[in-house]
Amino acid sequence: MLGIETTCDETAAAIVERDTDRRGRILSNIVLSQTDEHAAFGGVVPEIAARAHVEVLDLLIAQAMAEAQCSFDALDGIAAAAGPGLIGGVIVGLTTAKALALVHRTPLIAVNHLEAHALTARLTDGVDFPYCLFLASGGHTQIVAVRGVGDYALLGNTMDDAVGEAFDKTAKLLGLGYPGGPEVERRAALGNPQRFALPRPMQHRREPDFSLSGLKTAVRLEAERIAPLSDQDVADLCASFQQAIVDTVYDRLRAGLRRFRERYGAPNALVAAGGVAANQSIRQTLQRLTDEQDIALIVPPPALCTDNGAMIAWAGAERLACGLTDPLDVAPRARWPLEAIVPAIPRG
Numbered sequence: 537m538l539g540i541e542t543t544c545d546e547t548a549a550a551i552v553e554r555d556t557d558r559r560g561r562i563l564s565n566i567v568l569s570q571t572d573e574h575a576a577f578g579g580v581v582p583e584i585a586a587r588a589h590v591e592v593l594d595l596l597i598a599q600a601m602a603e604a605q606c607s608f609d610a611l612d613g614i615a616a617a618a619g620p621g622l623i624g625g626v627i628v629g630l631t632t633a634k635a636l637a638l639v640h641r642t643p644l645i646a647v648n649h650l651e652a653h654a655l656t657a658r659l660t661d662g663v664d665f666p667y668c669l670f671l672a673s674g675g676h677t678q679i680v681a682v683r684g685v686g687d688y689a690l691l692g693n694t695m696d697d698a699v700g701e702a703f704d705k706t707a708k709l710l711g712l713g714y715p716g717g718p719e720v721e722r723r724a725a726l727g728n729p730q731r732f733a734l735p736r737p738m739q740h741r742r743e744p745d746f747s748l749s750g751l752k753t754a755v756r757l758e759a760e761r762i763a764p765l766s767d768q769d770v771a772d773l774c775a776s777f778q779q780a781i782v783d784t785v786y787d788r789l790r791a792g793l794r795r796f797r798e799r800y801g802a803p804n805a806l807v808a809a810g811g812v813a814a815n816q817s818i819r820q821t822l823q824r825l826t827d828e829q830d831i832a833l834i835v836p837p838p839a840l841c842t843d844n845g846a847m848i849a850w851a852g853a854e855r856l857a858c859g860l861t862d863p864l865d866v867a868p869r870a871r872w873p874l875e876a877i878v879p880a881i882p883r884g
């Protein structure tokens with residue numbers, strides 16, 4: 537399966553194999569990040585992103601095919617992320633996939649980008665359904681019950697900012713670079729997490745939802761109060777912010793796992809996905825939580841947690857194995873919630 541990803545600021549193409557035992561193998565996985573093109577603007581500029589995808593996508597696909605030593609005749613399908621995401625970029629990837637599918641008479645699979653994040657743990661670790669997914673990226677913060685291919689139940693969501701977005705906005709207001717997550721984590725390692733008393737929004741609520749915009753505002757007020765900021769002030773703010781996020785993730789996921797058990801019984805694992813799962817402090821707190829609850833923790837390697845083509849190819853392969861393909865007039869979608877996807881095997 538060829539997988540194409542263009543929903544945000546990474547252009548990516550990959551070839552993945554799924555054998556009859558549903559074991560996955562990545563034959564190539566090429567990601568070109570546009571970070572440099574957007575850095576000057578402190579965030580992703582949709583128009584720049586779409587143009588950058590157009591410029592490199594065909595070359596990346598050729599490179600992915602060459603590295604995998606794969607010919608188009610050997611492909612069983614072509615998968616592209618058809619949303620959710622920045623619509624200009626989604627159109628570039630999906631239209632390219634349609635053209636290739638038409639020319640090579642190969643099935644097209646229009647993959648939901650979030651579904652691809654959700655299924656990555658089956659590529660890396662072969663985990664069985666059902667499992668609990670914590671998806672934390674720049675655009676999404678969700679706790680999801682993954683019950684089968686296409687069978688996703690949303691347990692918790694953010695009411696405002698996503699976790700990655702909170703990292704990015706905090707970095708921006710402290711004058712750090714974009715993307716903010718890695719930079720905030722680096723500074724936090726040099727700071728005192730107890731110096732600032734920041735809020736832990738939603739703590740102890742039964743509903744496993746998040747609200748993070750208040751935390752970001754609290755960081756801003758503290759920064760304004762003590763301005764001008766020394767390097768140590770910035771480090772202490774980053775450390776205190778990250779600690780508030782870590783405590784919030786622990787508490788909200790505990791509520792999420794409780795809800796999972798109430799509705800679906802014991803999960804086979806807690807799976808983390810999305811760029812934020814690269815954060816070591818967040819990984820440690822997930823480890824502590826799953827140790828306490830005697831649940832397996834699966835965190836795919838960072839390169840498969842952030843946006844990539846292998847996850848799209850794998851989701852395409854899982855869907856194709858269930859007999860799910862899409863017509864060539866399938867529409868790109870800027871918004872496409874996971875729960876809108878229909879289960880491959882209807883539940884009776």
Ligand code: KG4
Nearest residue numbers: 673674675700717718810811812815842843
């Ligand atoms: O999944 P992803 O690559 O792209 C999407 O948003 O779909 O996630 C990117 C997000 C950014 O907000 C970035 O700041 C955050 O993940 N991130 C991190 C870390 N690395 C990336 N957040 C916290 N700590 C990190 N080490």
Ligand code: ZN
Nearest residue numbers: 673810842843
């Ligand atoms: Zn993503």
